[in-house]
Amino acid sequence: MSEERTGSEQSPKRGIPVWAWIIGALVLLAALAALVALLVRPGSSADPADRIAQACRSAIEQDVGVQGGTEPEVSGASEITTQGGGAWRMQGTVTFEQDGSTHTADVRCIVQDDGGELEVVSVRIHD
Incomplete structure (x- = not known):
């Protein structure tokens, strides 16, 4: 067998x-x-420029919303430069509607690296 x-x-x-x-x-x-x-990793991008731009766009949307504007569009021609000390500056233009008219303004955003977490330190929108 x-x-x-x-x-x-x-x-x-x-x-x-x-x-x-x-x-x-x-x-x-x-x-x-x-x-x-x-x-x-959640909330992170391989490209730091993308993370910086995302943090700035969120802050710009909030700032424009506080001023009574709607749906800001940040220009794709934004420039990101290193400020030193773990800080970056993003400059560009933003277009939004406020009080029935369209506004285009220069925008500057400063982002600081706070232990791996990006923090928007300053947002300035100049008409």
């Missing part, structure tokens, strides 16, 4: 037990998950 092997003892490829395939797959999956977690 011949002895039959069950599918749980060996994989379709001879010599490698099923448990080794399962452990290998789990290790690979864990490594992939760790890599994704490192690359995609």
